[in-house]
């Protein structure tokens with residue numbers, strides 16, 4: 422076949438219709454939180470160390486502002502920056518630059534409002550420009566307004582020697598449909614901003630934790646605290662060594678972390694780490710681009726989010742030079758794994774699930790280890806797993822011996838009945854929903870005394886020393902969960918035997 426490369430062509434004008442395209446820019450999938458993060462990205466890139474999110478919601482025309490103390494830009498730079506597609510995504514960028522497409526400020530803002538004003542000050546010189554979608558709708562022209570008196574705009578007086586203030590007005594997307602009910606509208610906007618707060622604390626936590634000049638993020642004057650999804654400052658967090666995967670456009674750094682068990686931290690700290698979605702959904706890879714978190718809580722389809730790996734979180738760090746390979750999107754909220762990284766991550770995952778399974782098996786062994794005298798047996802046979810009360814446990818046998826012989830079979834029948842009616846379905850449902858809230862019933866002092874005494878005596882008969890017995894009991898319930906009382910009862914029993 423011959424390709425006719427010399428085919429004659431004509432050209433025709435295909436300039437986009439401003440009114441139509443600018444409306445289209447609104448709906449590329451931003452939420453308030455991703456939109457705010459995109460604006461904060463620009464501030465961080467401009468070297469800001471203080472970024473304040475401001476809102477005035479009780480007035481007739483509510484306004485949201487994002488104020489930074491970064492480098493600011495000149496009027497000429499501002500005019501260029503207002504253009505959708507102000508930079509070519511194929512251009513190389515400095516490594517701390519969080520941008521790529523020359524689009525974010527516009528698309529993020531339009532996703533939330535119909536009027537965007539950028540007021541910026543560079544070494545004392547102030548300028549401001551406005552994109553008003555209603556004006557574009559009327560004129561159908563890509564035309565911005567330059568403000569002659571920027572100092573009069575809301576919060577403009579708060580700009581320092583240099584810095585930038587982004588204003589969102591005509592907040593049609595934020596009002597939740599309550600455009601005529603001022604009080605309700607204010608409530609909706611405030612509520613949405615508060616919901617976005619967690620996202621910002623998480624997405625920028627590395628900048629907020631930097632030892633030198635940390636980023637200070639404020640929401641209406643309130644300083645936000647970073648959320649470290651790896652709880653690195655917690656003593657019980659286990660962090661594997663970092664591995665570096667060198668690629669053509671830079672290195673990918675990978676580090677697996679196992680979070681502390683929920684019992685090792687306060688409920689508040691545990692809940693904050695899990696977030697509204699909970700720990701099951703928050704496990705997975707945490708992908709950072711230039712230290713900014715872009716995706717989290719997913720295994721990228723490489724494995725399921727299971728109870729077994731619930732405490733595992735894997736940090737992946739990539740530089741902005743790999744955007745094309747990772748297919749980073751404008752919102753910086755989606756990416757795809759390059760095949761070579763996918764293969765390496767599969768290996769990381771194999772290691773993680775092996776480790777988790779080993780811990781699980783170890784627990785299983787403890788449960789079936791005869792010398793530890795468990796109250797329950799875990800029996801695996803014919804592909805089934807059954808839990809059965811250990812009727813040979815001294816707490817049961819000792820009591821049975823104290824019964825008249827005729828009553829003993831009925832006593833063991835009662836115990837079997839408890840075992841056979843273990844509410845498996847309910848347990849399963851509860852464990853799938855909120856496993857950390859499921860726990861064994863607490864035992865009262867009398868029951869504990871009876872169980873400790875009978876177990877202790879039997880173990881002493883088997884010639885175990887007190888230290889070994891103590892460590893054995895510490896691992897099994899009900900002693901483990903009432904350990905302080907158990908230790909005291911052991912001591913009292915030993916003392917009583919010694920004084921006999």
Ligand SMILES: Nc1ncnc2c1ncn2[C@@H]1O[C@H](COP(=O)(O)OP(=O)(O)OP(=O)(O)O)[C@@H](O)[C@H]1O
Nearest residue numbers: 463464467493502520521522523524525526527585
């Ligand atoms: N807070 C700010 N301080 C200083 N300059 C800013 C600020 N916000 C935006 N700019 C300027 O405006 C330009 C356009 O920003 P925009 O977010 O639209 O694109 P980008 O950051 O270059 O790329 P991306 O689309 O990936 O975000 C930036 O490149 C920057 O020069």
Ligand SMILES: [Mg+2]
Nearest residue numbers: 463520525526
């Ligand atoms: Mg940007």
